[in-house]
Amino acid sequence: MALLQIAEPGMSTEPHRHRLAAGIDLGTTNSLVASVRNGIAVCLADEEGRTMLPSVVRYLADGGIVVGRTARAEQVSDPRNTIVSVKRFMGRGLKDVTHVESSPYDFVDAPGMVRLRTVQGIKSPVEVSAEVLKVLRDRAEAALGGELAGVVITVPAYFDDAQRQATKDAAKLAGLNVLRLLNEPTAAAVAYGLDNASEGIYAVYDLGGGTFDLSILKLSRGVFEVLSTNGDAALGGDDFDHRLFCWILDQADIEPPSSEDARRLQMKAREAKELLTVSEEAPIHVRLGSGEEVNLTITRAQFEEMTAHLVRKTLAPMRKALRDADLTPEDVKGVVMVGGATRMPRIQRSVAEFFGQEPLTNLDPDKVVALGAAIQANALAGNRKDEDDWLLLDVIPLSLGLETMGGLTEKIVPRNSTLPIARAQEFTTFKDGQTAMAFHVVQGERELVADCRSLARFELRGIPPMAAGAARIRVTFQVDADGLLSVSAREMSSRVEASVLVKPSYGLTDEEIAGMLREGVDRAGDDMLLRALREQQVEADRLLEATAQALAKDGDLLDDAERAAVGQAVESLREARNGTDHRLVKQRIDALARATDEFAARRMDRGVRSALAGHKVDEIEL
Amino acid sequence: MSVTLSENAAKHVASFIDRRGKGYGIRLGVRTSGCSGMAYKLEFVDDTQDEDLVFESHGVKVVVDPKSLPYIDGTELDFVREGLNEGFKFNNPNVKDACGCGESFNV
Numbered sequence: 001m002a003l004l005q006i007a008e009p010g011m012s013t014e015p016h017r018h019r020l021a022a023g024i025d026l027g028t029t030n031s032l033v034a035s036v037r038n039g040i041a042v043c044l045a046d047e048e049g050r051t052m053l054p055s056v057v058r059y060l061a062d063g064g065i066v067v068g069r070t071a072r073a074e075q076v077s078d079p080r081n082t083i084v085s086v087k088r089f090m091g092r093g094l095k096d097v098t099h100v101e102s103s104p105y106d107f108v109d110a111p112g113m114v115r116l117r118t119v120q121g122i123k124s125p126v127e128v129s130a131e132v133l134k135v136l137r138d139r140a141e142a143a144l145g146g147e148l149a150g151v152v153i154t155v156p157a158y159f160d161d162a163q164r165q166a167t168k169d170a171a172k173l174a175g176l177n178v179l180r181l182l183n184e185p186t187a188a189a190v191a192y193g194l195d196n197a198s199e200g201i202y203a204v205y206d207l208g209g210g211t212f213d214l215s216i217l218k219l220s221r222g223v224f225e226v227l228s229t230n231g232d233a234a235l236g237g238d239d240f241d242h243r244l245f246c247w248i249l250d251q252a253d254i255e256p257p258s259s260e261d262a263r264r265l266q267m268k269a270r271e272a273k274e275l276l277t278v279s280e281e282a283p284i285h286v287r288l289g290s291g292e293e294v295n296l297t298i299t300r301a302q303f304e305e306m307t308a309h310l311v312r313k314t315l316a317p318m319r320k321a322l323r324d325a326d327l328t329p330e331d332v333k334g335v336v337m338v339g340g341a342t343r344m345p346r347i348q349r350s351v352a353e354f355f356g357q358e359p360l361t362n363l364d365p366d367k368v369v370a371l372g373a374a375i376q377a378n379a380l381a382g383n384r385k386d387e388d389d390w391l392l393l394d395v396i397p398l399s400l401g402l403e404t405m406g407g408l409t410e411k412i413v414p415r416n417s418t419l420p421i422a423r424a425q426e427f428t429t430f431k432d433g434q435t436a437m438a439f440h441v442v443q444g445e446r447e448l449v450a451d452c453r454s455l456a457r458f459e460l461r462g463i464p465p466m467a468a469g470a471a472r473i474r475v476t477f478q479v480d481a482d483g484l485l486s487v488s489a490r491e492m493s494s495r496v497e498a499s500v501l502v503k504p505s506y507g508l509t510d511e512e513i514a515g516m517l518r519e520g521v522d523r524a525g526d527d528m529l530l531r532a533l534r535e536q537q538v539e540a541d542r543l544l545e546a547t548a549q550a551l552a553k554d555g556d557l558l559d560d561a562e563r564a565a566v567g568q569a570v571e572s573l574r575e576a577r578n579g580t581d582h583r584l585v586k587q588r589i590d591a592l593a594r595a596t597d598e599f600a601a602r603r604m605d606r607g608v609r610s611a612l613a614g615h616k617v618d619e620i621e622l
Numbered sequence: 623m624s625v626t627l628s629e630n631a632a633k634h635v636a637s638f639i640d641r642r643g644k645g646y647g648i649r650l651g652v653r654t655s656g657c658s659g660m661a662y663k664l665e666f667v668d669d670t671q672d673e674d675l676v677f678e679s680h681g682v683k684v685v686v687d688p689k690s691l692p693y694i695d696g697t698e699l700d701f702v703r704e705g706l707n708e709g710f711k712f713n714n715p716n717v718k719d720a721c722g723c724g725e726s727f728n729v
Contacts, residue, residue: 002709003702003704003707003708003709003710003711004662004664004709004710004711004712005664005709005710006635006638006648006664006665006666006710007663007664007665007666008665008666009649009665009666009667009668009669010665011665012653012661012663012664012665037709038634038638038642039638039641039642039666040638040641040642044706045706046706047706139706142705142706142707143706143707143708144707145704145707145709
């Protein structure tokens with residue numbers, strides 16, 4: 001017998017047509033599933049009433065798989081087959097993985113994504129994540145009394161295409177239909193914005209187990225717009241644990257510990273960190289495998305000192321995100337805290353100092369993302385009234401563009417554009433009779449292609465031969481709501497078309513994104529000069545080519561002296577073109593243009609004469 | 623003629639309305655659809671209609687439209703837990719047979 005939930009007025013569904021939807025926060029440390037029931041988003045609990053599922057998967061030798069609390073408790077005894085924080089490996093290659101040396105896993109390098117060797121064979125992070133998702137799916141279906149029609153899964157704002165795709169693949173493997181991937185900070189804003197219905201600019205400070213995201217959001221009339229995002233995909237609560245873990249090793253003078261000892265000490269480090277949130281000092285007692293005992297006490301002040309650099313690391317993304325949104329800390333009406341690590345008093349203090357106000361903590365920072373995802377899932381599944389309809393806008397983190405002549409970047413979709421977005425621009429051919437064009441799709445803020453990240457290349461063939469500059473090729477960039485890019489090019493007269501879907505199998509780390517942004521700003525001056533030079537060089541090449549062709553065809557129109565003068569202008573332009581002074585190139589271009597003025601006029605005369613030859617005046621239509 | 627809530631159901635309805643932030647009460651009714659002829663309707667109420675009948679049960683307003691009443695007269699709405707799932711259940715004395723799912727019924 002199905003149990004009924006209270007619907008919004010006029011929104012009762014037909015029997016058997018309930019569209020059950022859930023929001024999933026697939027976290028580094030813990031995962032949650034939530035759903036809107038009786039009009040309210042709630043986190044769904046397991047049989048023992050616990051909502052948080054540790055994102056830990058243990059592969060057993062007998063083929064069994066254990067997920068969650070039990071698996072976490074068994075980390076110490078079976079570190080190699082017990083996978084924790086697998087989110088860090090999603091869509092990542094081996095070289096992106098930090099702390100490899102203190103990690104107990106047997107990594108296998110594989111193209112695109114690192115793999116882990118377990119007692120059940122080699123597992124990809126996608127498969128491990130799918131195990132976590134399956135448990136959440138089963139829990140949701142038991143709690144909601146039916147099959148899930150769709151889910152919204154949250155990802156860090158800075159997840160690149162490869163990481164997003166890996167998350168979607170994991171969902172598919174777990175038998176889930178993904179309605180939408182949603183940025184975690186946006187989900188948090190959904191939870192706060194809709195529940196509290198307050199309008200204005202908000203900052204979302206999300207320090208999870210393994211990722212830090214800072215997003216600036218604008219809430220107005222139920223519309224959520226992400227103005228900017230910034231962050232660090234390799235910074236989280238785990239780093240605080242790791243710092244404390246290193247301190248313990250150092251204090252207790254432990255040589256590189258066995259993997260069992262390492263797990264035990266890491267667990268103690270986390271417990272101590274959590275205790276320091278509520279108490280001024282925490283004892284650390286561990287008995288090592290060797291029988292040796294570690295007895296230490298750490299004070300909150302000590303802990304805050306050794307992790308001060310981690311707290312500081314969150315400040316730069318905060319400043320950058322504000323700068324990108326063209327805002328100051330005073331413009332921010334409220335700061336939403338997300339992630340268990342934001343319970344640390346030092347974090348709350350530092351955020352309060354930066355924004356000049358106490359951050360909002362009235363929703364549980366561990367649950368807020370899942371609750372927002374549930375609200376979004378409910379809306380996407382069609383369980384809301386039209387009048388309540390609201391939009392959710394995300395932004396792209398780095399500009400997308402094309403390579404143009406001279407190795408320059410032409411930005412088509414500027415960074416921080418809201419998603420989904422489509423932008424088109426027209427390009428033309430460079431040479432007479434050109435029938436093909438190569439497109440190089442790049443990502444980044446720099447002016448030169450060499451400094452940006454290459455995403456894809458494709459070619460458009462079958463362009464009808466035309467004079468240089470006559471063909472019109474329309475290039476369209478489309479980024480869908482999940483942040484995946486497709487680029488198409490179409491020649492407008494013949495309608496020939498080519499396109500590419502960009503799903504890079506290998507992602508950028510956030511440090512790289514941050515680095516690319518920083519360089520874009522730092523090198524803005526150099527880039528401008530370089531761009532000016534490249535532009536003049538392209539123009540010089542075009543003019544030299546045209547002049548050479550004209551001389552070959554109509555050289556007889558010039559006498560020796562005239563030809564020598566043009567030749568000299570050509571030589572001096574060629575010399576300047578190979579230098580670095582864009583102004584000089586420009587001067588010489590103008591000089592060559594002047595030197596060939598008369599030549600051009602005579603060529604035109606000859607052209608007109610030959611066109612008119614053999615025709616009477618009255619045959620010519622004017 | 624009346625429709626009532628069990629004490630447990632009333633407690634949950636009151637708390638849902640409270641967390642929803644608004645709502646006059648709860649509407650119980652039927653619609654002609656579903657695999658066995660009729661389907662239950664369970665909704666929050668923001669605005670009542672002139673013809674609506676309003677009952678009060680454990681402090682919660684229960685709204686029923688006059689056309690639905692004959693089908694659900696004497697019903698007690700209960701709130702129950704079944705495993706991980708929890709929700710409302712119509713204990714309707716008028717029902718002759720129901721489809722297995724319990725979402726739709728016949729009188």
